[in-house]
Amino acid sequence: MMVQDMKTRGTLLLAAAGCLALAGTARADVPATAAAPGPAGADSSSDAQISDATRAERLMASQVGLRNFTAAGFHPGMVRHIVLLRFLPTITDAQRAEVVRRFMALGLVSRREDGSPVVSAIETGAQMSGEGADEGLQQAFIVTFRSEGDRNYYVGRPVVTDPAYFDPAHEAFKKFAAPYLVSVVVFDYALSTTHPRRDVPVRTGGTQVPRQQG
DSSP states (O other), X not given: XXXXXXXXXXXXXXXXXXXXXXXXXXXHHHHHHHHSOOGGGHHHHHHHTOOHHHHHHHHHHHHHOHHHHTSTTSSEEEEEEEEEEEEOTTOXXXXXXHHHHHHHHHHHHOXXXXXXXXXXXXXXXXXXXXXXXXXXXXXXXXXXXXXXXXXXXXXXXXXXXXXXXXXHHHHHHHHHHGGGEEEEEEEEEEOSTTSOOEEEEEEETTEEEEEEEO
16 A cells, blocks of 8 residues: 555656646746747847947947938048848849849939939949858949948948938838848948048957957
């Protein structure tokens, strides 16, 4: 009889342990589901992932004001804006050609409210290097601006989020091209020594080392 009681007690203990394990799993699932950002939380999640460079540009914009930050005369001097695209494997030749055509058209259609051009020049080309370091990127664009202000007005988001201070033509292109792209790499640099020099944080493992830019 004592042996039977011990077996029964052991069975009950095992069942209880199983219930606790299931309950623990259920509780562990709840925060993950609750933490998943919905449409309302999409912006805050995006803000949490912005780069140090974006934060630095936003800080500058807040200090000088968007009107000045996006003005044609803000930090005059040539700026190169390099954009590298990787297309979806399923994209057709016609779709790729249309993405390229619309990007190149920004040289003409990107205008300020007074009709003045934003872009100085655009060139493009398909990847042809055999070095094996292209990371799958397929199409390059180099956009040249006459000032950082023109670049700021053209680029818009994520630095400038007020539609009154960014280029609607470029914003429309980004929305058009997004469904055809796997990844985009953007790199800007100032060509002229007249640009103000400023520190840009460079990540090296767990530390950040300031680097002069411009």
